[in-house]
Each structure stands twice: as C-alpha cells, then as structure tokens.
Amino acid sequence: MSEKKIKTKGATIVLDPSIKEFSIVLGERFFFNFDSQQFEIDTNPYGDPRCVPIFDLIALNNGLQFTSQRKSIIIASSFPIDRAIINEMLLLNANEIRFAENDTTKIEISLEKGVLKSIRLIKIVDYSSIDFLTLLFEKEQSFVIKYPFQKLPLNSFYFEGNSIVCQSTEETIMWAISLPQTVINGIKNIVLFEA
Numbered sequence: 001m002s003e004k005k006i007k008t009k010g011a012t013i014v015l016d017p018s019i020k021e022f023s024i025v026l027g028e029r030f031f032f033n034f035d036s037q038q039f040e041i042d043t044n045p046y047g048d049p050r051c052v053p054i055f056d057l058i059a060l061n062n063g064l065q066f067t068s069q070r071k072s073i074i075i076a077s078s079f080p081i082d083r084a085i086i087n088e089m090l091l092l093n094a095n096e097i098r099f100a101e102n103d104t105t106k107i108e109i110s111l112e113k114g115v116l117k118s119i120r121l122i123k124i125v126d127y128s129s130i131d132f133l134t135l136l137f138e139k140e141q142s143f144v145i146k147y148p149f150q151k152l153p154l155n156s157f158y159f160e161g162n163s164i165v166c167q168s169t170e171e172t173i174m175w176a177i178s179l180p181q182t183v184i185n186g187i188k189n190i191v192l193f194e195a
Contacts (some may be wrong), residue, residue: 001072002029008077010083010117012112013109015183018124019100022183026085027075030054032097038057041068044087052121057093059086079114084193088186095182105178109191119191121164121175135166144168159188 006027014023022032029042031051034109040051054068064075064086077083106122106129116137125132134145135154142154152168159165160182166173177184 001067001070003072003074005074005076006141008075008079008082010110010112011082011095012111013085013187014107015179016106016124017103017179018106018127020099022097024085024089026082026089027077028073030089032092033098034099037093037096039089041066041073043069050153059083059090064089079111081111081114081116081190081193084190088189092182092186097180099180103180104179105176107177107179107187109187116191119164121177123178133164133173135164135167144173146173159192 002186005134008027011027014021016022020034024030029045029049031049032038033040033051036053039054039057041054042051044050052068054066055126057066060074063077063082066073069169075086104123104125106124108118108120110117118137119135121133122129131147133147135157136143136145142171143151144154144157145151147184148159153172156169159163160174162181163174163176166175177187179187
C-alpha cells in the first residue's frame with residue numbers, strides 16, 4: 001500500500017442544510033455522505049466533487065490517518081485547533097447526522113495556520129439567503145457584520161444554548177443556529193477551542 005502525506009495550512013468547514021452539504025477542508029477536502037453517514041474524500045478538488053469512501057480513521061498526535069483507494073493517507077498538522085477538528089470529524093463519523101426541514105443556518109468557518117479567521121452564518125429559506133451575520137477576527141481588531149451591512153467592533157462572542165451572542169460596544173446581537181445538536185456541539189468545540 002502506498003503512502004501519501006499532506007501538511008495542513010488552514011481549514012474550512014461548510015455546513016449547508018439547504019443543499020445537504022457538509023464539507024471540511026483540512027489538507028484534503030472531505031464531504032459527509034448522508035446516505036452512508038460517513039466522511040468521504042474528494043478526489044477531484046478542482047472541479048465537481050468526486051468522493052470516494054475512506055476507512056480506518058485514526059487520530060494521531062499531530063494529525064489524521066486513514067486509507068482510501070489502497071493508499072494510506074496522513075494529514076499532518078502542527079496546529080492544536082486542527083486536533084479539535086479531527087476529533088469532531090471522528091465523533092460525527094460515528095454518529096448519525098440528519099438535517100431537518102427547519103434547519104436553515106448555513107455556516108462557514110475559516111482558519112489559517114491554526115487561527116480562527118471568520119465565522120459566517122447565513123439564514124437560507126427556499127434556497128434564498130434572507131439574513132447573515134459574519135464575525136471577522138483580525139490582528140488589530142475583530143468585527144461583526146450584520147445584515148443589511150453594518151460593521152461593528154466585536155468585543156467578544158459566546159454561545160448561549162444554540163445561539164451565538166456577539167458583544168459590540170454598540171449592541172448585543174444574538175443569532176439562533178438552526179442545525180442538528182451534534183453539529184452545533186462540534187461547532188462550539190472548534191470555535192471556542194483554546195490550546
């Protein structure tokens with residue numbers, strides 16, 4: 001069996017219940033297959049996804065190892081937050097995930113070199129975006145951007161139940177996340193991760 005080693009530079013997590021998409025980019029692009037209830041790897045990262053099953057997922061001290069198409073693949077990372085993403089992948093891979101009709105929150109989480117860069121929440125109804133909230137984490141200052149377009153300084157954020165609460169000097173913004181509970185718990189574990 002051949003071996004392939006990939007080093008992570010960042011991570012992106014996208015959950016979109018309107019089109020039943022759940023993907024994680026961590027060295028490679030993984031899609032959650034809602035029929036098999038398992039993550040698969042995209043073998044065509046530059047075009048329409050072509051996913052194949054992955055097997056024997058194992059968390060390593062510094063990454064993730066699995067097999068696919070008779071190859072052993074190691075995703076290597078030196079960023080502690082990637083370990084939180086890997087742990088959530090393993091947990092979700094072992095549990096059933098089903099989006100409900102009333103799950104309307106699309107979420108995108110971006111990390112670069114182990115640092116949270118943005119959280120984007122979009123409310124989608126009938127395949128149309130009707131509201132959004134974006135949290136941007138920059139070196140000098142963080143911001144929250146709310147619909148229609150109001151950029152405010154972000155002092156802090158936290159979770160209250162299934163809602164994300166953003167504290168600005170000007171106001172408190174609360175956004176209810178409408179996704180399966182296991183997914184919300186995973187999101188909390190990743191975005192609130194502290195090394």
